[in-house]
Amino acid sequence: xxxxxxxxxxxxxxxxxxxxxxxxxxxxxxxxxxxxxxxxxxxxxxxxxxxxxxxxxxxxxxxxxxxxxxxxxxxxxxxxxxxxxxxxxxxxxxxxxxxxxxxxxxxxxxxxxxxxxxxxxxxxxxxxxxxxxxxxxxxxxxxxxxxxxxxxxxxxxxxxxxxxxxxxxxxxxxxxxxxxxxxxxxxxxxxxxxxxxxxxxxxxxxxxxxxxxxxxxxxxxxxxxxxxxxxxxxxxxxxxxxxxxxxxxxxxxxxxxxxxxxxxxxxxxxxxxxxxxxxxxxxxxxxxxxxxxxxxxxxxxxxxxxxxxxxxxxxxxxxxxxxxxxxxxxxxxxxxxxxxxxxxxxxxxxxxxxxxxxxxxxxxxxxxxxxxxxxxxxxxxxxxxxxxxxxxxxxxxxxxxxxxxxxxxxxxxxxxxxxxxxxxxxxxxxxxxxxxxxxxxxxxxxxxxxxxxxxxxxxxxxxxxxxxxxxxxxxxxxxxxxxxxxxxxxxxxxxxxxxxxxxxxxxxxxxxxxxxxxxxxxxxxxxxxxx
Numbered sequence: 001x002x003x004x005x006x007x008x009x010x011x012x013x014x015x016x017x018x019x020x021x022x023x024x025x026x027x028x029x030x031x032x033x034x035x036x037x038x039x040x041x042x043x044x045x046x047x048x049x050x051x052x053x054x055x056x057x058x059x060x061x062x063x064x065x066x067x068x069x070x071x072x073x074x075x076x077x078x079x080x081x082x083x084x085x086x087x088x089x090x091x092x093x094x095x096x097x098x099x100x101x102x103x104x105x106x107x108x109x110x111x112x113x114x115x116x117x118x119x120x121x122x123x124x125x126x127x128x129x130x131x132x133x134x135x136x137x138x139x140x141x142x143x144x145x146x147x148x149x150x151x152x153x154x155x156x157x158x159x160x161x162x163x164x165x166x167x168x169x170x171x172x173x174x175x176x177x178x179x180x181x182x183x184x185x186x187x188x189x190x191x192x193x194x195x196x197x198x199x200x201x202x203x204x205x206x207x208x209x210x211x212x213x214x215x216x217x218x219x220x221x222x223x224x225x226x227x228x229x230x231x232x233x234x235x236x237x238x239x240x241x242x243x244x245x246x247x248x249x250x251x252x253x254x255x256x257x258x259x260x261x262x263x264x265x266x267x268x269x270x271x272x273x274x275x276x277x278x279x280x281x282x283x284x285x286x287x288x289x290x291x292x293x294x295x296x297x298x299x300x301x302x303x304x305x306x307x308x309x310x311x312x313x314x315x316x317x318x319x320x321x322x323x324x325x326x327x328x329x330x331x332x333x334x335x336x337x338x339x340x341x342x343x344x345x346x347x348x349x350x351x352x353x354x355x356x357x358x359x360x361x362x363x364x365x366x367x368x369x370x371x372x373x374x375x376x377x378x379x380x381x382x383x384x385x386x387x388x389x390x391x392x393x394x395x396x397x398x399x400x401x402x403x404x405x406x407x408x409x410x411x412x413x414x415x416x417x418x419x420x421x422x423x424x425x426x427x428x429x430x431x432x433x434x435x436x437x438x439x440x441x442x443x444x445x446x447x448x449x450x451x452x453x454x455x456x457x458x459x460x461x462x463x464x465x466x467x468x469x470x471x472x473x474x475x476x477x478x479x480x481x482x483x484x485x486x487x488x489x490x491x492x493x494x495x496x497x498x499x500x501x502x503x504x505x506x507x508x509x510x511x512x513x514x515x516x517x518x519x520x521x522x523x524x525x526x527x528x529x530x531x
Contacts, residue, residue, distance in 0.1 A: 009332040015202045016331035017339035020063055021347075022204055023325045023370065024050075024340060025232055025355065026363050030145025031066040034153050035074035037084060037314055040235050040246040042066050042146075043348055044313030048304050050341020053316060054334050056300035059292040062282050063322035063337045064304060066314040068148040069274050069406045070267065074314060075153075077263045084312075086260060089250035091309030093264030094271065098302030101272055107294025110276030116390045117413040118280050119383065120397025124409055125320050126374025128402055129367050131158050136364035137177045139170025139230050145360070149405040158402070170361075172226040176214045177361035180207035184369050202329060204366045211362035212354070232358040234348060243349070248312030267305070270407065271317045275301050277410060278318040285327045325370045389424065393417040422455055441504070442468055447476040454486040464494045471503045478510055483524065491520040 024046050032042030049064030057064070078087045101107075128148050136145065143154040143161055150158050187203030218225040237243035254260055279292045297318070304316045326336055347355055383394045397413025404412075444467065452460070467473060475491070477483065495516070498505055506515045507523065517523045 009335065011200060012330050012332040013336040014339060015200055015205075016326050016329035016336040017343060019202050019204045019329040019366070020322050020326045020336065020340040021343040022208055022358075022363060022366060024063075024065055024322055024344060025234070025358070026145040026360060027068075027319075027321065028066055028146075028344070029233060030147065031068055031071055032146075032314060033144040034068070034071040034147040035066075035314060036078050037074060037087075038246070038248070038312070039233070041084075041248070041312055041314050043234070043344060044247075044311060045308050045316050047341050047344045047348075048308045048311075048313055049316045049319075050337050050339075050344060052307055052341075053300045053304035053318075054337035054341060056296070056303055057292075057318075057334060057337075058296045058300075059279060059282065059318070060288075060290050060334050061286045061323060061327050061331060062279060062292065062297075062318045062334075063326050063340065064275075064301065064316050064318045065322060066146075067271065067274055067317040067319055068146045070270060070315050070317065071147065072149065072405075073263075073266060073270060081257070081260060081263060082254075083251070084248055085251040086254045086257070087263070088248060088309045088312060089252060089254055090260045090263040090267060091313070091315050092250055092306050093261060094267030094315060095302045095305030095307075095309060097265055097268035098272055098298050098305060100302075101268065102295045102298035102302060105295050106272070107276060107296075107298050109273070110280045110294055113277060113280060113410070113414060114393060114417040115284075116383065116393040117397050117410060117417050118277070118284060119379065120394040120413050121277060121401065121406070121410055122281050122285070122320065122324075123375045123379055123394070124398040124401030125324075125406070126371045127398065128158070129321060129371030130375065131162065131402070133364040133367045133371065134162050135165035136360050137174070137181075137368065138165045139173025139177075139226070139361055140165035140168050141230055141360055145363075150403050170226065170230055172214075172218060172221070172224045173230045173359055173361040175224065176211050176226070176359050177365050179214075180211055180362040181365040181368065183207045183210065184365060188369070199330075204329075207362055207365065208358055211359045212357045215357045215359060226359050226361075230360055232355050232360060232363070234352040234355045236352045236356065246312070250309055267315050268302075271301060271305065271315055272298055274407065275318040278320045278323060281320055282318070282323045282327065285324060287327070321367070321370065324374055325366075328370060328373050389420050393420060441502075442471040443474075444471055445474040445476060448480045448483070448487075450479055451482045452480060452487050453482070453484045456484075457486050457490060460487060461490055464490070467501075467503060469501045469503070471501075472506070473498075473503060474506045474508060476508045478508060488520055488524050495520060 028042035028046040029039050032039045045066040053064040074087070077090060078084055081087050081090065132148060135143065143152045143156065147153055152161060156164060183206055184203045187198065187206065191198040215226055215231065235246060237246065275297060276294055279294055279297055283290065283292055301316060301318070308314065308316055383391045393413045393416045396416045397409055400409030400412035446463065495505060504516055506513055507517055514523065
């Protein structure tokens, strides 16, 4: 790649990295809080996810960091394993297991999820982002950022939290959120089309800058000032010694504890699944339609989790919220993910006090835009027009994510998708062509599909049993390349019933036609190409 291309990409990647940086800060801290872990552990995971995973990964758009989907597992594990240091050992083991998954080429699993479920995942996450950010937008921050489950750790649920927020609106936080949202919309729809300067300087950066200035000028105002609990809360060390004291290290002496191994395997499994689903989703969002090597992604995630666990960080996955913000901000290469990691590192070391002047409500406004772009109403219309076989798995996934959590919602959508496939297979196993009576018999032609499996037993059996007496049935298997033994047995059994109902069966295959064969089993054993 020549220097002009590198510069051209950086002109897009640096502004995108700044947006992802602002999105990542509250999520890293919020997920750590929701996980019952030290706040600094969330920042470590964000830094490692950006720099280490971003460097090794083959994804040009994905951004990794601590994941909301693992918060409940982390919260439980820290308590049951006897401390945070023991949990860190499980994170390291989880990373090693992910490396093994990558070597075994388990990345192919992500390709088995239907497109309708992946689209439902993106839309569901978009809606849940919007619903979860509404309270923060109005300055109600009882539930931490990053808690995306329906039943929240503050005892409320997604919808009751919104009603609570309307009862406790913070004037200053709401005002600056509205101003920030106005800046974002105006920047995106008007200014970004007016020149390269407004494309280089992203709207979220301006909105955050205005929010910080607002906090400085209204800090003494009781009505319009923003209380400290409504601002970002990055740990502020007093000196280098206290900064280094924030790092934690695994307790390797507990490696013989089977519970730690079970937790490590659970982390590896859930983190890998969430990453592979995110890879599928981000590849669909990527304007250039690049394809991420999934096995390499597992190796990258495994490496990231080993390092994160070794220095006190939370488990890492590729994360759809940060990845979609990256794509929407116009990134070109994975340098945006890497730079966002360095921005996290430098800012945590050099300007933590300035970061703590950023209003959470302004960051909520940024996330509202991200959520809307993921869950545009036009997508619902498009999936509905594609028919119920696409729409039902899509809408079940969306509702599952909203009312449970990410992985359960995806599981529900996948289960419905499998049922739809079975129904389609049931319907498409064969078709009939019925002619008038000839020689006193009904003439019916049944043509079997290219592949007929045991899923089709019910449909074919019902069709055969419903044939009237005195029928001439032509069974056409010329296009059938696979015929399950279960179907052959059904035909064998039906040939006996046919004699009692005066039904003649003509079997038409690539090798010619046979009327009332003595044995269907022998026929297909002799002519396996037709089966």
